[in-house]
């Protein structure tokens with residue numbers, strides 16, 4: 001009888017110890033046990049925002065300031081992303097798929113493409129103008145090349161849509177003036 005009590009208490013406390021330890025183990029228990037089986041390991045934290053990717057979403061971009069956050073992109077925005085990584089990333093981001101960018105060599109500093117503090121206040125029309133005509137076409141630095149002949153108008157619109165999607169702080173369409181409110185009500 002005494003033996004049974006000792007045996008049972010040893011059993012219960014070792015089970016308890018297993019449960020306690022298993023809550024803190026983060027490595028895989030054995031090499032053949034995938035992490036996502038969740039037996040011992042804690043579930044991986046869900047990327048913030050992943051659950052908001054709408055059904056049928058075309059693409060996504062990782063938030064430039066917060067790698068945990070995934071930004072869903074619709075078709076146009078995803079086309080904009082593709083063109084951005086072909087043409088603009090070299091000057092308008094700090095790192096590129098090919099390594100460090102050229103941004104620090106360019107004067108004036110090209111704004112980061114997600115810099116909502118600078119770009120949110122500019123209308124689509126003014127972004128379209130500088131991308132089409134280049135900096136010199138709008139009285140800004142000629143270091144910003146013109147794309148009016150190499151990109152189609154809808155590709156430039158896609159670039160703007162992508163810029164708006166990745167903006168931090170977030171971009172919200174809002175009428176800037178009475179004229180725009182009037183137009184949005186009459187169209």
Ligand code: HEC
Nearest residue numbers: 087088091106108110127130131135140141143144145159
């Ligand atoms: C060779 C470097 C370079 C490349 C490539 C480049 N830009 Fe620029 N961009 C600049 C510079 C420099 C400025 C700042 C001009 C100024 O403020 O005088 C700028 C400014 C801008 C602005 C205006 C921001 C504002 O303050 O109004 C937008 C929008 C922009 N670029 C979009 C693009 C897009 C879209 C592409 C790709 C299709 C692109 N740029 C490619 C250098 C570049």
